[in-house]
Amino acid sequence: MIQKKFMKQGMVLFGLFFIVVFSILAPTVEAQMNPTEMLQKADEARGNLEGIQWEIVMDSIENGREQNRKLEVTAKGYNSLVTTLAPGNVKGQKLLMQDRNMWFAKPGLSKPVPISPRQKLLGTAANGDIASTNYSGDYKIVSVENEQLNKEPCVIMTLKAIDNRATYDRIKYWVSQNRLVGLKAEFYTVSGKMFKSAEFEYKNSVTINNQPREFISKMIITSAIMKDDVTILRYSKPSLKKVSDATFNLNLLTR
Amino acid sequence: MIAILLMAIFLLSSRLSHALEVSQEKISGDATADSSQESISATHTENVLPGQNPVIFQEDDFSSDMTSPAELGENIEFPDENRTRFRKLKNYFSANIGMLSYGVVQNPADSIVNPHNDLLELPGYVANFEMRPDLYFDSSYLELSVKPRAKVDFQAWEEGMRENDTEWEHEGYVNEWLVRANAWHKIFVSYGRENLQWGPSFLFSPSNPFFTDNGRINAYMEVPGMDFGRLVFVPHVNWSLSLIVNTDEGRSVPLGPDPFSPIYAVKMDYTGEKAYGSFIYSRKDFKQANTFGFFGGWTASDALVLYTEGSMRRGSDAYYPVEDTSSFGASLQRSYSDDHEIKPTVLAGCAYTFENSGTLTLEYLYNGQGYNNDEADLYFTTARNVSDFYNKLLQDAASDAEREDIAALFKRNASSQNASPGLRFLRKNYAMLQYHQVNIKNRLNISLRWTQNIDDGSGQLFGLFSYFLGNHWELFSSGLINAGNEETEFGSVLDYQVMLGLKFTL
Numbered sequence: 216m217i218q219k220k221f222m223k224q225g226m227v228l229f230g231l232f233f234i235v236v237f238s239i240l241a242p243t244v245e246a247q248m249n250p251t252e253m254l255q256k257a258d259e260a261r262g263n264l265e266g267i268q269w270e271i272v273m274d275s276i277e278n279g280r281e282q283n284r285k286l287e288v289t290a291k292g293y294n295s296l297v298t299t300l301a302p303g304n305v306k307g308q309k310l311l312m313q314d315r316n317m318w319f320a321k322p323g324l325s326k327p328v329p330i331s332p333r334q335k336l337l338g339t340a341a342n343g344d345i346a347s348t349n350y351s352g353d354y355k356i357v358s359v360e361n362e363q364l365n366k367e368p369c370v371i372m373t374l375k376a377i378d379n380r381a382t383y384d385r386i387k388y389w390v391s392q393n394r395l396v397g398l399k400a401e402f403y404t405v406s407g408k409m410f411k412s413a414e415f416e417y418k419n420s421v422t423i424n425n426q427p428r429e430f431i432s433k434m435i436i437t438s439a440i441m442k443d444d445v446t447i448l449r450y451s452k453p454s455l456k457k458v459s460d461a462t463f464n465l466n467l468l469t470r
Numbered sequence: 471m472i473a474i475l476l477m478a479i480f481l482l483s484s485r486l487s488h489a490l491e492v493s494q495e496k497i498s499g500d501a502t503a504d505s506s507q508e509s510i511s512a513t514h515t516e517n518v519l520p521g522q523n524p525v526i527f528q529e530d531d532f533s534s535d536m537t538s539p540a541e542l543g544e545n546i547e548f549p550d551e552n553r554t555r556f557r558k559l560k561n562y563f564s565a566n567i568g569m570l571s572y573g574v575v576q577n578p579a580d581s582i583v584n585p586h587n588d589l590l591e592l593p594g595y596v597a598n599f600e601m602r603p604d605l606y607f608d609s610s611y612l613e614l615s616v617k618p619r620a621k622v623d624f625q626a627w628e629e630g631m632r633e634n635d636t637e638w639e640h641e642g643y644v645n646e647w648l649v650r651a652n653a654w655h656k657i658f659v660s661y662g663r664e665n666l667q668w669g670p671s672f673l674f675s676p677s678n679p680f681f682t683d684n685g686r687i688n689a690y691m692e693v694p695g696m697d698f699g700r701l702v703f704v705p706h707v708n709w710s711l712s713l714i715v716n717t718d719e720g721r722s723v724p725l726g727p728d729p730f731s732p733i734y735a736v737k738m739d740y741t742g743e744k745a746y747g748s749f750i751y752s753r754k755d756f757k758q759a760n761t762f763g764f765f766g767g768w769t770a771s772d773a774l775v776l777y778t779e780g781s782m783r784r785g786s787d788a789y790y791p792v793e794d795t796s797s798f799g800a801s802l803q804r805s806y807s808d809d810h811e812i813k814p815t816v817l818a819g820c821a822y823t824f825e826n827s828g829t830l831t832l833e834y835l836y837n838g839q840g841y842n843n844d845e846a847d848l849y850f851t852t853a854r855n856v857s858d859f860y861n862k863l864l865q866d867a868a869s870d871a872e873r874e875d876i877a878a879l880f881k882r883n884a885s886s887q888n889a890s891p892g893l894r895f896l897r898k899n900y901a902m903l904q905y906h907q908v909n910i911k912n913r914l915n916i917s918l919r920w921t922q923n924i925d926d927g928s929g930q931l932f933g934l935f936s937y938f939l940g941n942h943w944e945l946f947s948s949g950l951i952n953a954g955n956e957e958t959e960f961g962s963v964l965d966y967q968v969m970l971g972l973k974f975t976l
Binding site: 280281283293294301302303304307313317321322323324326327328329331332333334343372380388436459460462463464465466467469470 | 615650669684690691742772777825829848898909938976
């Protein structure tokens with residue numbers, strides 16, 4: 216009887232001990248996550264491989280000219296469809312990106328026009344910035360170092376594009392060790408010159424595996440060449456879903 | 471009827487949903503009137519981090535084809551959205567409301583093809599006002615759209631038999647409408663009046679057997695819709711297959727003197743990493759020759775895009791001048807309708823985008839069905855004979871009434887005797903150079919285009935400018951100048967045209 220009582224107390228104590236030890240070790244487990252896993256987690260806070268739809272309010276200043284757009288973006292993998300919701304004079308314009316093939320359509324213009332990737336229609340934001348992020352699939356990690364950013368411990372990853380489908384050749388990416396989200400990025404040209412940087416905010420939320428996760432709400436892009444060129448993307452109404460392939464079919468684009 | 475019904479549904483639902491939203495906000499009080507997001511947060515505080523907005527998961531967007539959240543790789547769960555049914559209903563509807571007004575000044579060429587402008591009767595002045603609402607309904611399985619139009623038009627003539635004549639016209643019509651249903655998000659069946667365009671080229675889309683005008687000459691002028699039944703199958707993100715038939719000419723006017731007859735087409739599309747391509751097989755009314763169309767493009771670099779478009783068929787349905795014993799020495803006949811020689815129409819183009827986002831486009835067109843030098847000479851010689859004969863009759867006429875009778879007879883005969891060759895381009899070799907730049911200072915869009923008929927030396931300069939006045943108003947202007955004598959393609963119809971207009975978009 217006494218033995219049983221001791222056994223019960225022992226089990227309770229062991230359970231408590233296990234919970235305390237696990238709680239202490241949990242952050243360490245997270246911190247010991249390998250860089251590739253960290254990058255995948257950071258991607259989850261900025262997109263979804265199966266597809267995503269969200270609205271983006273874009274305020275851009277480029278060469279002194281101000282551009283404001285409200286966009287609806289549907290993206291999956293390397294494909295995305297951007298529909299302009301406002302202002303009125305550009306409402307209904309569509310930019311379809313099928314991998315590197317791009318088409319532009321607008322109400323009244325009966326035929327979608329093929330355009331080159333250089334025909335940027337979105338200020339300093341690249342097409343890859345408004346679509347879903349898949350750094351872990353598009354880039355390989357070539358080096359990792361630890362550093363603090365605004366007193367937050369971070370892993371700085373240097374990412375190199377796996378092939379030319381990626382938006383950037385090289386990225387220096389600050390990922391928070393505790394929050395597992397990207398906080399800052401620097402983007403480099405093939406020649407190794409930094410041409411723009413970005414900072415991220417995560418005030419949206421998503422539940423993954425019963426855990427609330429931060430989700431991107433704002434991206435501030437600053438040109439490294441023209442310091443006054445700034446584009447602010449505010450993400451809202453994100454909807455993670457499997458997007459149909461037909462969304463990106465040119466035959467169904469205009470109606 | 472469908473247009474009216476759709477408009478009624480659209481207006482009713484917008485009003486109804488708005489009214490219900492207002493009443494619900496009143497019932498809920500100030501605490502919940504701020505935004506739906508607060509309600510969501512309140513409902514799901516256990517799942518939402520402090521100070522964050524929850525991700526909205528749209529249940530309606532999932533179909534049997536779509537993976538449920540639980541099936542997604544990371545077992546993602548989403549908070550419910552606290553939208554009322556009526557708010558959801560409102561989300562199914564959308565609209566682009568446009569109003570357009572413009573004036574045109576143009577000078578018809580006094581040429582052997584259109585003597586004194588008595589044949590084509592092109593007005594010297596046009597003033598126009600158009601209402602252009604586009605209304606849409608979108609759900610997972612059904613899409614509806616309707617584009618009703620209301621137009622008031624004023625025309626005035628300066629020369630020919632209609633000199634000093636004016637005309638007012640008003641018209642209401644539906645330029646386009648569409649009902650499209652989809653199954654498993656892979657098969658799309660639609661019927662409606664569409665402006666069905668494809669292909670990368672600007673000058674002309676030879677791969678499209680349905681439309682000769684690809685709508686790129688002047689984006690402010692709508693291409694009249696044609697009635698189509700379509701089935702689109704999208705088995706993979708890279709592939710699609712379409713079965714298309716045009717069941718009625720709709721508002722479109724067939725090129726040439728022949729009445730409308732349906733065209734059946736099968737279209738297969740591929741899109742790869744940097745390139746795309748399509749093949750189109752079509753046949754007119756199961757009687758005439760098979761036509762094979764194609765187009766393709768390659769994004770060679772960030773700045774350079776290369777493309778091609780064309781079609782091939784045996785013979786031609788167009789009308790060609792043939793010498794005969796008639797008083798004018800020749801007439802237009804279908805000389806090649808049973809010909810077995812393949813007459814290709816091939817366009818090749820490239821577009822280079824500069825650092826300033828301006829794009830220079832160069833296109834070359836070989837129009838295999840066009841007239842060769844001998845045919846063009848005979849065509850214009852015959853036109854001169856007809857024109858001289860007509861002028862002599864006018865000179866000999868004793869009164870204005872008699873002259874009007876002669877002009878009416880001339881126009882009627884020209885129509886009945888197939889004066890139109892039924893060709894989009896008259897000759898065989900063309901080149902086009904275009905410079906296009908948008909968003910200059912976030913306000914100005916410009917397009918400058920030179921089209922050269924290489925065979926007869928005539929050319930056309932076209933410019934299109936638009937300037938945004940705020941977020942809703944747009945000022946636009948186009949100018950067109952044709953160069954060439956009256957025995958050339960571009961020099962024989964219009965000398966110049968200037969257009970100035972204002973567009974409002976809600």
